[in-house]
Amino acid sequence: MRVSQFPLFTLKEAPADAEVISHQLMLRSGMIRRLAAGLYTWLPLGLRILRKVENIIREEMNKVGAIELLMPSIQPAELWQESERWNQYGPELLRIQDRHDREFCYGPTHEEVITDLVRREIRSYKQLPINFYQIQTKFRDEIRPRFGVMRAREFSMKDAYSFHTTKESLEETYQVMYDTYSNIFNRLGLEFRAVEADTGSIGGNASHEFHVLAESGEDAIAFSSHGSYAANVELAPTSPTEQCNESPAQALEKIATPNQHSIEEVCKFLNISAQQVAKTLIVKSDNPEEDNPLIALVLRGDHELNAVKAQKLEGVANPLEFASESEIEKSLGCKIGSIGPLQLKCPILIDHAALALTNFACGANQDGFHYQGVNWKRDASKIKEPRSVDLRKIVEGDPSPDGNGTIQIKRGIEVGHIFQLGDKYSQALKASVLGADGKEQIITMGCYGIGVTRVVAAAIEQNFDEQGIIWPSSIAPFDISLIPINLKKSDQVKATCEQMYTDLQNRGLEVLFDDRDQRAGLLFADHELIGTPHRIVVSERGLENSEIEYKGRQDTEAQKIPMTKILDFLQNKITRN
RNA sequence: CGGGGCGUAGCGCAGCCUGGUAGCGCAUCUGCUUUGGGAGCAGAGGGUCGCAAGUUCGAAUCUUGCCGCCCCGACCA
Numbered sequence: 001m002r003v004s005q006f007p008l009f010t011l012k013e014a015p016a017d018a019e020v021i022s023h024q025l026m027l028r029s030g031m032i033r034r035l036a037a038g039l040y041t042w043l044p045l046g047l048r049i050l051r052k053v054e055n056i057i058r059e060e061m062n063k064v065g066a067i068e069l070l071m072p073s074i075q076p077a078e079l080w081q082e083s084e085r086w087n088q089y090g091p092e093l094l095r096i097q098d099r100h101d102r103e104f105c106y107g108p109t110h111e112e113v114i115t116d117l118v119r120r121e122i123r124s125y126k127q128l129p130i131n132f133y134q135i136q137t138k139f140r141d142e143i144r145p146r147f148g149v150m151r152a153r154e155f156s157m158k159d160a161y162s163f164h165t166t167k168e169s170l171e172e173t174y175q176v177m178y179d180t181y182s183n184i185f186n187r188l189g190l191e192f193r194a195v196e197a198d199t200g201s202i203g204g205n206a207s208h209e210f211h212v213l214a215e216s217g218e219d220a221i222a223f224s225s226h227g228s229y230a231a232n233v234e235l236a237p238t239s240p241t242e243q244c245n246e247s248p249a250q251a252l253e254k255i256a257t258p259n260q261h262s263i264e265e266v267c268k269f270l271n272i273s274a275q276q277v278a279k280t281l282i283v284k285s286d287n288p289e290e291d292n293p294l295i296a297l298v299l300r301g302d303h304e305l306n307a308v309k310a311q312k313l314e315g316v317a318n319p320l321e322f323a324s325e326s327e328i329e330k331s332l333g334c335k336i337g338s339i340g341p342l343q344l345k346c347p348i349l350i351d352h353a354a355l356a357l358t359n360f361a362c363g364a365n366q367d368g369f370h371y372q373g374v375n376w377k378r379d380a381s382k383i384k385e386p387r388s389v390d391l392r393k394i395v396e397g398d399p400s401p402d403g404n405g406t407i408q409i410k411r412g413i414e415v416g417h418i419f420q421l422g423d424k425y426s427q428a429l430k431a432s433v434l435g436a437d438g439k440e441q442i443i444t445m446g447c448y449g450i451g452v453t454r455v456v457a458a459a460i461e462q463n464f465d466e467q468g469i470i471w472p473s474s475i476a477p478f479d480i481s482l483i484p485i486n487l488k489k490s491d492q493v494k495a496t497c498e499q500m501y502t503d504l505q506n507r508g509l510e511v512l513f514d515d516r517d518q519r520a521g522l523l524f525a526d527h528e529l530i531g532t533p534h535r536i537v538v539s540e541r542g543l544e545n546s547e548i549e550y551k552g553r554q555d556t557e558a559q560k561i562p563m564t565k566i567l568d569f570l571q572n573k574i575t576r577n
Numbered sequence: 578c579g580g581g582g583c584g585u586a587g588c589g590c591a592g593c594c595u596g597g598u599a600g601c602g603c604a605u606c607u608g609c610u611u612u613g614g615g616a617g618c619a620g621a622g623g624g625u626c627g628c629a630a631g632u633u634c635g636a637a638u639c640u641u642g643c644c645g646c647c648c649c650g651a652c653c654a
Contacts (some may be wrong), residue, residue: 262653521614
C-alpha cells in the first residue's frame with residue numbers, strides 16, 4: 001500500500017485516559033478509535049492486524065477439522081430462558097426488545113444458539129463428534145470497561161463448540177484443542193502459559209486458561225520453578241505445613257491491646273511478626289436462618305484468604321460474603337479487630353498454615369485484648385480435634401502442589417479458555433441423538449474460546465519499546481516499510497522506490513510505501529510507531545553507491561545493502577522468520 | 578454499587594480560587610525557506626467552555642441538578 005492511499009492516523013500524544021501501554025500505542029499508531037465506553041472502531045491499520053490474527057486462528061482450527069459457521073449476534077430470549085441463563089446472567093447481558101416487544105439479547109456467548117442448531121440438525125451418533133466454530137462479535141456489558149480493547153464491551157471472539165456421544169471423545173477433542181491453542185499462540189509469536197483454571201459459572205469438568213505473560217495482566221498465575229505445573233492463583237492448592245516449631249510452649253497470656261486492631265498494629269504493639277499471629281475472618285454461613293449464621297476462617301497473619309477456595313467449603317456461603325460489623329458484635333460480643341479462635345461462639349475453619357502455628361498471638365474476643373503464647377491443643381479445648389483446611393492464597397516460595405520445585409507468580413492476560421462442558425446445555429435444551437443401540441442419548445459438549453481483539457492488545461503488551469510497537473512477524477500489518485528521502489525532489493529516488501515497490505510485491509511481500517512529502521524524521525518515527533518489522537530507506541546518497549539501507553525494527557544500526565542483492569536479502573529475512 | 582477526580586479547538590493542557598470581550602503547544606490550511614530523526618519564519622481557519630436551570634448588570638469561573646469519562650475499592654479481624 002501507498003500511504004497516500006492508506007492513511008496512517010498516527011498521533012504524537014496519546015489521549016490522557018489511555019492507561020495501559022497497548023491502549024496508548026493502539027491509539028497513537030492509529031489502529032483504533034473510541035466511539036463510546038468499551039466500543040472501538042478498527043481503523044484500516046488495526047484491521048489488517050486483526051485479520052491476520054483471525055486467519056491464523058482459522059487456519060489452525062480448520063487444520064484439525066473444526067468447521068466454521070456464523071451465528072447471529074442477536075439472540076432470542078426464549079433460548080436463554082430454556083437454559084435458565086436469562087435469570088442467572090446479571091446486567092452484563094444486554095437485553096433488547098424489537099418493535100413487537102419481543103425480548104432478545106446481544107450475545108455474550110453462543111452455547112444456546114449452537115446447541116439449538118445441533119438439536120435440530122444432528123440426529124444420529126454417526127454424525128458425531130463434530131466441532132463448530134465462528135469468529136463473531138460479542139457484547140458483554142462490563143461494569144467497568146477499561147484498557148482499550150483489552151476489556152471492552154464489544155469485542156471479537158473465536159468460539160468453538162464440540163459435540164460428542166462419549167466422555168472419551170470429548171476428552172480427545174479437548175486435548176486436540178489444547179494442542180491447537182498452543183500452536184496458535186506459538187504462531188502468533190507470543191509467550192504464553194496454559195494454566196489449570198476454575199470452571200466458574202459455565203460449569204463442567206476440566207478447564208484450562210491460556211495466558212499471555214505481561215506485567216499488566218489482570219490475573220495472577222502460579223508456576224512451579226521446575227516441572228510443568230501452572231494454575232490460576234485462585235485455584236492453586238496449598239498443602240499442610242510441617243509442624244517445625246519444637247520450642248517449649250509458652251504460658252498463655254491475655255494482654256491489653258488498647259486500640260490495636262489490624263494485624264499490623266497488633267504486631268507492632270506486641271513486637272512480633274505477622275507470621276506469629278492468627279487472624280480470624282468472620283463470614284456468613286450457608287444457613288443464615290439457623291443457629292450459626294456466621295462462620296470463622298482462621299489464617300496466619302501474613303497470609304491472604306483465597307475467596308474461591310473458601311466459598312467451596314462446607315458451611316460457607318457461596319458466593320463468599322463477609323459479616324457486617326453489627327452482625328459480628330451482636331453474635332460474638334466484641335468488635336472486629338479483637339476476634340480470635342479461642343472460645344469463639346461459632347464454627348471455625350482453620351487454614352493449614354494457621355494450624356501449624358505454636359506460641360502465637362490472636363484476638364481474645366474481648367474489645368482491647370489479645371492472647372499471646374497460644375497453642376492449639378492446650379488452649380483451644382472447645383475445638384474438638386482441630387482440623388485444617390486449604391483457605392489461603394498460594395504465595396511465591398510455597399512448594400509446588402505437584403511436588404516439583406517451588407512456586408513463582410507472574411501476571412498474565414487471559415486470551416483463551418477451554419472447557420469440558422459436559423451436558424449442562426444439551427440437557428437443558430434436550431439435545432440428543434440416537435445411539436447405536438437405538439436409544440436417545442444426551443449429547444456431551446466442550447467449548448473453546450479465544451479473545452481475538454484481546455490477543456491484539458496482549459501482543460502489544462508483550463512487544464513494544466520507547467518508539468512504539470514491535471510486531472511479531474506473523475501479525476505485523478506490513479512486512480516492510482519503504483521510506484524515500486526527498487521523494488519529490490529526486491527523480492532517481494522516485495524511480496527506484498517505484499521499482500522496489502513493484503518488485504517486492506511481486507515476490508509476495510507486503511510493503512508500505514510512504515510516498516508522503518514529509519521529512520525523514522517524521523517518516524521514521526511513524527513507521528517505528530506502527531511497528532513494521534523491516535525498514536528500507538532509499539536516498540540519493542545511497543543510490544550514488546548503488547546501495548539501499550536496511551534496518552530491522554529492533555536493530556540498533558542500519559546496514560547498507562547493494563541494490564542488486566536487496567530483494568533476495570529481504571526475502572530471506574522475511575521468509576526465515 | 579461505594580469513594581475520588583475530570584469535562585475549555587482534532588490531541589495535550591492553562592484560565593476557575595478572587596465573575597468583566599477564551600488562551601498556549603501540537604495538529605490543520607496558505608506562502609517562502611528547509612530536507613537523514615517528529616523543521617523555521619510569516620499569516621489564516623477552528624471553541625454552544627459537557628447539558629440544563631439558578632445567582633448576578635455580567636458566568637468557562639459561583640450554586641444546584643443531570644449527562645459523559647477516568648481512577649480506586651468491594652480482605653481492619
